[in-house]
Amino acid sequence: MDRLGLPCGDFFDGFHVGDDLEVFPEELSQEVPVFAITDGIVRQHEAVNGYGGLLAIEYTLNGQQVTAYYGHIDVGQSKLEEGDTVTAGKQIAVLGDHCSPETSNERKHLHFSIHNDPEIDVRGYVESTQELEAWTNPRELLRGLGAEEPGRGSR
Numbered sequence: 001m002d003r004l005g006l007p008c009g010d011f012f013d014g015f016h017v018g019d020d021l022e023v024f025p026e027e028l029s030q031e032v033p034v035f036a037i038t039d040g041i042v043r044q045h046e047a048v049n050g051y052g053g054l055l056a057i058e059y060t061l062n063g064q065q066v067t068a069y070y071g072h073i074d075v076g077q078s079k080l081e082e083g084d085t086v087t088a089g090k091q092i093a094v095l096g097d098h099c100s101p102e103t104s105n106e107r108k109h110l111h112f113s114i115h116n117d118p119e120i121d122v123r124g125y126v127e128s129t130q131e132l133e134a135w136t137n138p139r140e141l142l143r144g145l146g147a148e149e150p151g152r153g154s155r
Contacts (some may be wrong), residue, residue, distance in 0.1 A: 002010055007116050008099035008107060012050075014061040016099025017135040018069065023095065030079075034093040035072055036086040037142065043067060048122050051111065052096050052104035053078075057086060058118050063142065065118040068138075071111030072096050099128035114138050 011054040023032055036057065044056035051077035057068050066098055093111055098104025103109075115121050126132050127129040 008105050012125050014127050015129060015132045016077060016079065016125055017115070017123060017132065018029055019072075019138045020110050021093075021110040021112060023108050027130060028098050032095040032108070032110075033091045034052050034073060034110060036088055036090045036092050037068060037147075038088045040068070042080050042082055042084045042086065043118070044120055044122075045075060045078065045082060049074060050104055050124055051122070052100070052102045052106070053093070054122060055080065055121055057092070058121075059108065061114070061145070062116055064116065067115045067120065069113045069115070069122070071113075071124065072106055076100045076102075112138050114141060 034055075038059050040057040040059040040062065042055065044054060044059050045052065048054040048071075051071035053071070054075040055070040055073055055075070055078065057070070059068055070093060072095060074096045075093075078093045080086070080092060080139055096106035096110055099105055111124060113124070116134055116136055121134075126135075
């Protein structure tokens with residue numbers, strides 16, 4: 001057990017750049033699909049320290065190029081490659097298994113973040129509120145675009 005009392009994973013310091021979408025208890029042993037929020041281009045799809053599997057997709061939202069990060073996914077089950085295009089609503093991945101290398105030994109959940117830049121930045125946490133300004137709150141952005149709440153708690 002780590003310092004946060006979680007079943008697995010490391011303690012992180014700083015400001016979280018995204019939103020963690022938790023699975024329901026019954027989903028711990030199920031494949032949980034992850035979908036593209038809009039049309040985009042895959043910029044990164046590989047294992048990354050702190051995420052396990054990470055998929056970075058460049059999107060245009062409200063006329064601005066951004067990069068969305070889908071962390072803690074099972075990269076072995078996705079057929080996507082850098083440069084591939086995705087369409088809104090397309091399944092792009094499944095979550096990695098609970099407390100496994102696929103999730104960087106974290107709990108089973110989706111880390112979802114939006115960086116206000118097409119440049120790749122895989123940090124899940126930043127050290128200051130000034131650095132946090134380069135990231136968009138995904139719930140607020142998607143709500144502003146008319147998306148419905150996913151019905152899952154965030155940590």
